[in-house]
Amino acid sequence: MRYDVVVLGGALAGASAALLLRRKDPSLRVLILERGSEFDWKVGESTVEVSGYFLTRVLRLYDHLSREQLPKHGLRYWFHDGRVARLEEASETGARQLPRLPAFQLDRARLDEHALSQAAREGAELWRPAKAVDVVLPEERGSRDGLVRVEREGETLEVEAGWIVDASGRSAVVARKRGWIRPIEEHPISAVWARYRDVRDLDGPEAEPGPPLPSSRRLATNHFNGYGYWIWFIPLRGGETSVGAVWDRRLVEPRGTTSEERLRWFLEGNPLARLLVKGAAPVPGDLRSYANLPYRVERVAGRGWSLAGDAAGFLDPFYSPGIDQLAFTVAGAVELAVRSRTEEGAAEVAASLDEHNRLYRGYFDGLFHAIYRDKYHLMGDYDAMTAAFLIDTALYYFFVAIPLYKKGPERLLKPPFYDRYAAVPRALIGAYRRRLVSIARRKLRLGIYGDRNRGRRPGLMGFSLGLGAWIMLLHGLVRWGRLELANAWTYIARPRPLRAGMPGPIALPETAPDRPLAREAPAPTLAGRP
Ligand SMILES: Cc1cc2nc3c(=O)[nH]c(=O)nc-3n(C[C@H](O)[C@H](O)[C@H](O)COP(=O)(O)OP(=O)(O)OC[C@H]3O[C@@H](n4cnc5c(N)ncnc54)[C@H](O)[C@@H]3O)c2cc1C
Numbered sequence: 463m464r465y466d467v468v469v470l471g472g473a474l475a476g477a478s479a480a481l482l483l484r485r486k487d488p489s490l491r492v493l494i495l496e497r498g499s500e501f502d503w504k505v506g507e508s509t510v511e512v513s514g515y516f517l518t519r520v521l522r523l524y525d526h527l528s529r530e531q532l533p534k535h536g537l538r539y540w541f542h543d544g545r546v547a548r549l550e551e552a553s554e555t556g557a558r559q560l561p562r563l564p565a566f567q568l569d570r571a572r573l574d575e576h577a578l579s580q581a582a583r584e585g586a587e588l589w590r591p592a593k594a595v596d597v598v599l600p601e602e603r604g605s606r607d608g609l610v611r612v613e614r615e616g617e618t619l620e621v622e623a624g625w626i627v628d629a630s631g632r633s634a635v636v637a638r639k640r641g642w643i644r645p646i647e648e649h650p651i652s653a654v655w656a657r658y659r660d661v662r663d664l665d666g667p668e669a670e671p672g673p674p675l676p677s678s679r680r681l682a683t684n685h686f687n688g689y690g691y692w693i694w695f696i697p698l699r700g701g702e703t704s705v706g707a708v709w710d711r712r713l714v715e716p717r718g719t720t721s722e723e724r725l726r727w728f729l730e731g732n733p734l735a736r737l738l739v740k741g742a743a744p745v746p747g748d749l750r751s752y753a754n755l756p757y758r759v760e761r762v763a764g765r766g767w768s769l770a771g772d773a774a775g776f777l778d779p780f781y782s783p784g785i786d787q788l789a790f791t792v793a794g795a796v797e798l799a800v801r802s803r804t805e806e807g808a809a810e811v812a813a814s815l816d817e818h819n820r821l822y823r824g825y826f827d828g829l830f831h832a833i834y835r836d837k838y839h840l841m842g843d844y845d846a847m848t849a850a851f852l853i854d855t856a857l858y859y860f861f862v863a864i865p866l867y868k869k870g871p872e873r874l875l876k877p878p879f880y881d882r883y884a885a886v887p888r889a890l891i892g893a894y895r896r897r898l899v900s901i902a903r904r905k906l907r908l909g910i911y912g913d914r915n916r917g918r919r920p921g922l923m924g925f926s927l928g929l930g931a932w933i934m935l936l937h938g939l940v941r942w943g944r945l946e947l948a949n950a951w952t953y954i955a956r957p958r959p960l961r962a963g964m965p966g967p968i969a970l971p972e973t974a975p976d977r978p979l980a981r982e983a984p985a986p987t988l989a990g991r992p
Pocket residue numbers: 470471472473474475476495496497498501504505506507508509510513592593594595629630631632633634635653655706752755770771772773779782783784785786788
C-alpha cells in the first residue's frame with residue numbers, strides 16, 4: 463500500500479496539513495492516521511493574530527468559528543497586592559475597544575473534529591482509530607519512500623509514504639524515538655488546568671470589575687498574575703471556562719501533592735481568581751497537567767519527512783503562540799512536501815532542508831531568548847508586565863501580523879527570527895526584556911514588587927494594523943522609561959517595603975534566586991476559603 467503523503471495525527475496540525483496538501487495538489491493521495499476515536503478537549507485555547515488569520519483565511523474555517531466557537535476580546539491582565547480584595551480595586555491592563563482582527567476562544571475538540579472532517583470531505587483518506595507504531599524514514603531505509611507501521615482493527619499494516627508529516631503532538635513519533643527531543647532546562651515551567659462550570663461572569667449583573675467598556679471582559683483571555691506565575695480564564699462555548707495556572711518552578715513552589723491541590727493553591731491564593739471561582743465547580747475528571755512544558759526538537763525536516771505542530775517543539779503558552787507555531791510548521795511542511803515532487807537534484811534538496819532546519823532553530827531559539835527567558839520574574843508586577851506586554855505585542859504586529867495581513871499566506875513560510883540576520887532583532891528585543899526582568903528582580907529584593915498593582919486602569923485603545931500598533935508601542939516605551947527612572951531613584955532613596963505584602967500566593971523554593979526583604983504574602987490554606 464502506498465500513499466503520496468502519510469500524516470501521523472489528525473488533530474489541528476495533521477488535519478490542516480492534509481487539507482492544504484489536497485488543496486494545493488488535488489492529485490495527491492493523502493492518508494491521515496488518527497489514534498483516538500474522538501478528540502480530547504485538551505486546553506481551552508485562545509487564538510492570536512497569526513492563528514486567527516490561519517484559521518479564517520488559510521484554512522477558511524470562518525463559518526465554523528463564527529457558529530461553533532466564541533469570539534475573543536483581546537488579552538486582559540489583572541494585578542493585585544496584599545490590600546486588593548476586589549476586582550474593582552485591582553490594576554487592570556487591557557484594551558477598551560473591540561478587537562480589530564478576528565480571534566477566537568476555542569473548544570479544541572470541536573475545532574479538531576471539524577478540521578478533520580473537512581480534510582476528509584476534501585479528499586484525504588482517514589484511518590481512525592489507527593496508531594502509527596513505527597516509522598522508518600527514507601534516509602534510514604535507503605529508499606525514496608518512507609514506511610509507516612500502523613495498528614488498525616487488531617492488525618499491523620505497513621504503508622509506504624512518498625512524504626511523512628508527523629503531526630502527532632507531544633507524542634512526537636518521529637523525533638522521540640530518535641532522541642531529538644530536548645527539554646529546555648533554562649525555562650522550567652509547569653501547568654495544570656481544568657474546565658469549570660458557573661465561573662462568575664465578568665460582564666454580568668454581579669460583576670464589579672470597574673468602569674464598563676465597549677469590549678467584553680468575559681470574552682477576553684483573562685490573566686491573573688503574580689510573582690512567577692499566571693492564571694488563565696478562557697470562556698468556552700457552552701458556558702464552561704477553561705482555568706489553568708502556569709508557573710516557573712525556580713520562582714514558585716505551589717503547595718500540595720496532587721495537581722488538583724496545586725491548582726487550588728493558585729486559585730485560592732490569588733484574591734481575584736478566588737472571587738471568580740467562588741461557587742464554581744470543576745468538571746469531574748477534567749484536570750490535566752504537564753510537569754514540564756517546553757521542549758525543542760533538533761531536526762524538523764529531512765528528505766521525505768517533516769514535523770508540524772507540537773511534534774516540532776513547544777515553548778510556552780503565555781501570549782498563546784501554540785497555533786501560530788502550528789501555522790508556520792504546517793505551511794513549511796506542505797511547501798516541502800509539494801516541492802519535493804517537482805524538484806530535481808538531491809544535493810539542492812538536501813541543502814534546502816539543512817537551511818530550513820537551521821532557520822527553524824533560529825525561530826524557536828529566537829523566540830525563547832528574545833521573549834520568554836526569565837519572563838516569569840516580571841509576571842506579577844503591573845508596571846513591568848504592562849510595559850513588556852505593550853512592546854512585545856507591538857513588535858509582533860510590526861514584524862509578524864502586519865506583514866501577514868498585507869502580503870498574504872506566503873509570509874507563513876517566514877516565522878519571526880527565521881532569517882539569517884535575526885541575531886540583531888533577537889539581541890535588541892532580548893535587551894529590553896532583560897532590563898525589565900532585572901528591574902522586577904530588584905523590586906522584589908526591595909520588597910516593592912507590585913507597588914502599583916492597585917487601582918491602575920490605563921485607557922488603552924488596542925492594537926490595529928494601522929496607527930494603533932504605533933500608539934501602543936509608544937505607551938509601552940513611555941512605561942519602560944518611567945520604570946527605569948523609578949528604579950534609578952531607588953539607588954538614591956531606598957524605598958520602604960510594601961506594608962501589606964506583595965502579590966500572592968508567594969512560596970519561594972529553597973533555591974529561589976531573589977528573596978524579598980518584605981514579609982511574604984500569606985500563603986493560602988488548601989482548604990476552601992469563605
Ligand atoms: C497549558 C497549555 C495551554 C495552551 N494554550 C494555548 C492557547 O491559548 N493558544 C494556542 O494557540 N495554543 C495553546 N497551546 C498549545 C496548543 O495546545 C498546541 O500547540 C496544539 O494543540 C498543537 O496541536 P497539534 O495538532 O500539533 O497536536 P495535538 O493537538 O496534541 O494532536 C496530536 C494528535 O496526534 C494523535 N496521535 C498521537 N500519537 C499518534 C500516533 N502514534 N498515531 C496516530 N495518531 C497519533 C493524537 O491522538 C492527537 O489527536 C497550549 C498548550 C498548553 C500545554
